[in-house]
Amino acid sequence: MAHQLRPVGLDFVETAPVRLVFGREMTAAPEAVFRALAQDVPGWSRWMTGVKSARPTEHGREVRLQGGVRFEETVIASTSPEVYAYRVDTANVPGAGAWLEEWHLTPYGAGTRVRMTFALDGTALFRAVCRLAAPGMGRAIREGLRALDAGL
Template sequence: MAHQLRAVGLEFVDSAPVRLVFAREMSAPPEKVFHALVDDVPGWTEWFAAVTLARPTGDGTTREIRLRGGGRFQETIIAAKEPEVYAYRVDVANVPGVRTLVEEWRLTPSGAGTRVRWTFATDGTAAFRAVARLAAPGLGRAFRDAVGALDRRLTS
């Protein structure tokens, strides 16, 4: 059953009880990566294997996301500063125990390419926080695979 999450801003990324941070280098430049994240929301299904549906809603400041396994999210974009940061807050989720969730994609130049840092910042019940921490290796692998697939997509 879907439920409303707590509305927070970008500052939550630094103060969340559970912060999982992953990074990977890409050969595509930051501007190209930023536009893939922000402007091609439906394209996420082509490079992020866990995402089965991604579509902008409303005036483009909100998104609907569906994941393999049945996860469903309504999100609000809380930062889109080209080409440095893209972040969104989950407003509604069907994941039990989650109370707050923000994801931040931070892009920094790295030679001719981009260093992508993804922060998964969350809070919830004690059980949810424990499961989120245990999920870190799987989330890290999903992130690395997704960034690799996005890089291939952008440089082919």
């Protein structure tokens, strides 16, 4: 059952009890990566294997993951082509209390250096599970970005 999460702002990226940061260099230019992240929301399912579907909504996105996890998100930063961030407003993830994801893009030669941060809070069990899941989440982000880069 989906439940409401605590609304947080972009500063939560620095203050969250759990911060998981992953990165990768890409050959695609920052503008192309930004468009794929922020403007081609349905395209996420083509390059991020865990995403079953994603669709834009009035203020953000609705995302369904493989395995039945659902999110409703609000985009809170979309400064092309540097920052794309959204907070999760509702989710069917037990124990989640606050959730923000930030994509930071910087030029790297002719390509892009991507830093993706999960900023999370919730019950002690939720925080512990997030920390334990970090290696798999990092692998999924890097593999997704590799597939996105190949597609761009």
